Amino acid sequence: IDIYSDGADIQDMKKVIDxxxxxxxxxxxxxxxxxxVKDYLSFAKEVVxxxxxxxxxxxxxxxxxxxxxxxAKIIHSLGSNVFVKIPVITVDGQSTAxxxxxxxxxxxxxxxxxxxxVEQVQAAVEAFHEGTTxxxxxxxxxxADAGLDPTDFVKESVAICQKVPAAKLLWASTREVANVYxxxxxxxxxxxxxxxxxxxxxxxxxxxAEVSLATxxxxxxxxxxxxxx
Ligand code: E4P
Numbered sequence: 001i002d003i004y005s006d007g008a009d010i011q012d013m014k015k016v017i018d019x020x021x022x023x024x025x026x027x028x029x030x031x032x033x034x035x036x037v038k039d040y041l042s043f044a045k046e047v048v049x050x051x052x053x054x055x056x057x058x059x060x061x062x063x064x065x066x067x068x069x070x071x072a073k074i075i076h077s078l079g080s081n082v083f084v085k086i087p088v089i090t091v092d093g094q095s096t097a098x099x100x101x102x103x104x105x106x107x108x109x110x111x112x113x114x115x116x117x118v119e120q121v122q123a124a125v126e127a128f129h130e131g132t133t134x135x136x137x138x139x140x141x142x143x144a145d146a147g148l149d150p151t152d153f154v155k156e157s158v159a160i161c162q163k164v165p166a167a168k169l170l171w172a173s174t175r176e177v178a179n180v181y182x183x184x185x186x187x188x189x190x191x192x193x194x195x196x197x198x199x200x201x202x203x204x205x206x207x208x209a210e211v212s213l214a215t216x217x218x219x220x221x222x223x224x225x226x227x228x229x
Contacts, residue, residue, distance in 0.1 A: 001184040003201075004055070006174065006192040008035040010047060016198050017051070024055035026137075026172070026192040028085065028113070041074070048079040057111040057135065059085035063092070065099045076108045083111040083135055088120045100127035104134060104166075111135035111170070116143050118156045121169075128166035135190070136161055140183075141173025158187040177201055 002023035005016045008031040016022050025047070037043045044058050058078070060071040072084040084103065086096050096112075103110050104127060112124040115138045128134045138157050143150040154171070161169040171183040171191040177200050183191040193201070206214070 001180070001188060002190040003180065003198070004170070004190055004192040005198060006031070006172070006194050008032040008037055008043070009195070010035075010043075010050065012195040013047065014050070016195050019198060019202060021201070022054070022198070024057075024190070024192075025051065026057045026085075026111070026170075028059050029061065044075065044078055044082075048082060051081075052079060053081060055081050055083060057083040057085050057113075059087070059113060063090045065096070068096075068099055069102065072103050072108055072110075083109045085111045085113045085137070087114045088112050088124060089114070095123060097123045097127045100124060101129075104129040104132055107132065109133055109135075111137055113137045113172070114139060115157075116153075118153060118160070121157045121160050125160055125164040125167045128164065130166055132166050133168065134166055135170045136167050137170045137172040137192075139173040140171050140179070141175040143173075144175070145173075154183075154186045154188065161189070162187065177204075 003021055004024040004026050005013060005022050006026045007013065008027040013025060032043065047056060058075045060068045060075065062068045062071055068086065075084045076082060086100055089095055100110055100112060109132065115121055115124065115136060121136055121138065124136050138153065140150045140154060143153055157169055161167045168189040171179065171188045174191055174193045174197060177197055180191055180193065180201065
């Protein structure tokens with residue numbers, strides 16, 4: 001499975017690259033707001049200039065197809081490693097499949113985002129132009145956050161995407177390290193992971209005994225700053 005970093009803080013992006021296992025990046029408007037990004041395009045340009053060889057996704061901001069297409073072209077022009085995130089529906093609930101088709105037909109690499117149903121996965125892959133590479137971002141964590149079991153959603157999404165060479169399935173909304181194993185086991189192509197969880201992923205390879213020892217050492221370190229009376 002490929003592992004992407006999910007965030008919009010450029011310092012975090014530089015830091016996680018040093019872990020040596022990052023294959024790409026995803027961002028979204030909420031992550032940009034959280035990271036304090038002031039100017040979208042300057043931020044995107046800086047990220048592309050810093051990581052010119054890794055796949056990076058940036059989302060369009062608008063909701064009408066015409067403006068979305070204009071934004072998509074600008075974002076696409078930033079670099080050959082850039083994917084344009086198009087939400088699978090508009091805020092009014094309208095399917096963006098016709099727009100995705102238009103963009104994909106023009107050779108724009110699309111990352112269809114905010115997907116939460118199998119029907120949305122199906123509609124996305126049907127819109128991809130043959131011979132192109134596009135991403136299908138399933139928001140597994142958000143589905144689970146809503147109290148829904150995402151197991152079948154993941155399984156069926158894998159089955160759909162495996163039949164479509166133009167589609168790579170991306171597990172988004174990662175909530176814990178275990179999700180990386182679940183995604184890999186299910187046959188998902190890519191998982192995007194927040195930096196805080198990527199940091200934990202560095203523990204991978206430790207034995208259970210080593211985890212226990214590291215735990216008590218951590219307690220000991222923190223105890224040293226506490227009084228006992
Ligand atoms: C990735 O492309 C998504 O933007 C991201 O994983 C969303 O994560 P969240 O549900 O934690 O906001």
